[in-house]
Each structure stands twice: as C-alpha cells, then as structure tokens.
Amino acid sequence: MSRYVLLDRDGVLVEDTDYPHRPEDYRLLPGTVDALGALKDAGYRFVIVTNQSGIGRGYYDEAAFQRFQQLLFDDLAQGGIEIAGTFHCPHHPEAGCPCRKPEPGLLYQARDAFGIALEDTWLIGDHLRDTDAAKAAGCRGAILLAAEGPDLPQDVVRCDDLAAAAAYLLALDA
Template identity: 40%
Template sequence: MLKPSDGERGMSKAVFLDRDGVIIRDTGYLGDPRGVLVLPGVPEALTLLRAAGWKLVVVTNQSGIARGFFSEEDHLKVRMRMEELLAAHGVGLDGYFHCPHGPWEQCSCRKPRPGMVFRARDELGIQLEGSFVVGDKMSDLELAWNVGIQGILVGTSVPEALDAGARGAMMRAQDLLHASKLILGG
C-alpha cells in the first residue's frame, strides 16, 4: 500500500479531488444545497485514503458564480451541505478551494491552471511529488499534468483510450472508490 511519508519539511501528500462528478452528483451549476447527493462509494473511498494518511483537498471550478447562476453564498451552502453529508459518515476534508471565475477571465486558479493546487500546497503543507488529482474531466487531467503529478479520470464518460503522450501518465477508474484503491495500490 502506498502511504504518504512526511518529507524533510514535514509535508504530506494529498489527493486533489474535483467536486461535481467525483464526490457529489454533477447536476450542472449546482447552487441549491437540496441538490447535493454524495455519490456511492465516496465515504468509503475517503475513509480509506484518510486512514492511509492522505490529505483530502477539493479543487473545483465554479463558473456558475461568474455566470450569475448562483452566488458565493449559495456555493457556500452547497459546500456546507456536502461536508455535512460526509461528516455523517465520519469523514472530513483537509481543504476546499474553488475558482469562481468564468473561462473567459483567464485567471490563474481555474483548472487546468495550477493556482488552486499551489495555494493548497502552500496553505496546507502538501508535498506535490507523489500526490494525485482525481477528476471526471480533461481539465482535471490537464491540471495534474500542469503540476507534474499523477491524474486519475473517473466516470463512464471518460474515453477508453487517451493518448497522454509525453505529457504524463494517466489512470482511469470507474468511480472514486476504484480510484482510491488504485492510489493505495490495490
């Protein structure tokens, strides 16, 4: 089993998780906490990763804020509902970072740009080498490539074969539980 070790500066490895389509059902521009549904296997996956010493960090694009579909306050309510549902299963997150910008704004935090991961690294003491990004879109895989770490694409909409070429390795998983077992070497 791969277990993160504290580096020379006491840093831990992390699993950077997309929110919609990985942890909760992706309904498209979710701004209502009543729509939060934790996907099957997620609590077990997060529990396994946590027990093995991994930091759990959400990095999510939320352009619905910039598009005016919902407010920052609505987004916070959705986040709080997701965290409440996870806590009911005894699991919590180490960090949660979101990008409220639209793709037209060219900000440094919107995936696949590395801003959220670098901020999490600095604020949470994360060692990027050996960490993972788990997401359901190509922007998640591109984020992993952009920060030089392993990416895992989850879901049935992921193409069977992707040519990662020189950009880096890529793994596929059915869902977060399957991805957690890949991370843990099982």
C-alpha cells in the first residue's frame, strides 16, 4: 500500500516569490530532488496541496498555473520524482471556500482521489495555515519549514528545510 506526503508548493518545493506563476518566477528550491528522492526510496508518494489565491485575485489564470506546474514536474521528472496529484484552491481569500488552507478541503480532495489515510499522513508546509489544515484534516502530523518564528502548536515539528523534513520522516521508520 502506498503512503503519501502532502506538500505545500510555494516555499516548500519552489521559491515563494509572492504569487509565483510566470516562467521567470520559477526556482526549484535547492535540495528538493534529493529530499523527495530519499522519501520516494522509502516508499512515499507525493501530493501537492496549494493555495493559489492569485487566480481568484485575478493575478493569473488557470493556464498560467498549469504551465508553472509543468516546469516543476519537468524538473522533478529529471530527478526521477513524480507528483501523483495536485490539488489547488483558486479562490479569493474572502470567498469563504472550504478548500483554502487552513481549511482542510484540499486535503480531503487528496484523500478521496487517492484513498489516503490522513491519520497516517504527514504534511509539509511553510505557514501555520498549512499545518493548521493538517490538524483540521486529522493528519498524523505536520512539519513547518521555518528556521524561526512564533511558538508552534503542539504536534507541529519545525525543520529548517525539506532535507531536514525528509530526514525527520525517515527517522520515524527506524
């Protein structure tokens, strides 16, 4: 049976340049392929759950989002990494949708599409709204990529970067 890691995108896999969507905004974060490769070797598959309110705000459209995704997919594929699925919230923050993190809707979409046992699943994000979504969805745990910042809620793990997060998850198997 597959196991999954839920991944925020901006600030976790690619640099968060403030609504990145143009090709020139695209920068894969260093160490991403190696970190995901280590998790893949341990049997993990990957699903992206990403707020993309830039669409609802009118900064870019779905096609631009998909083109940007393809840049990421192409880069990861070169490293032998596949993203099983992407679930994104295109809505304006004031739309009151059920999918914008910290709401759990995107995680439920992922669960339903792939049969993911959320209670056994970790999420990696770079904002508390990511880790709050994981808690709201009943995930096993959440990792916040942030070198420093406010005190964290209990059961949120802080790691410096994706490599450290991968090492943390791999150590759970040991």
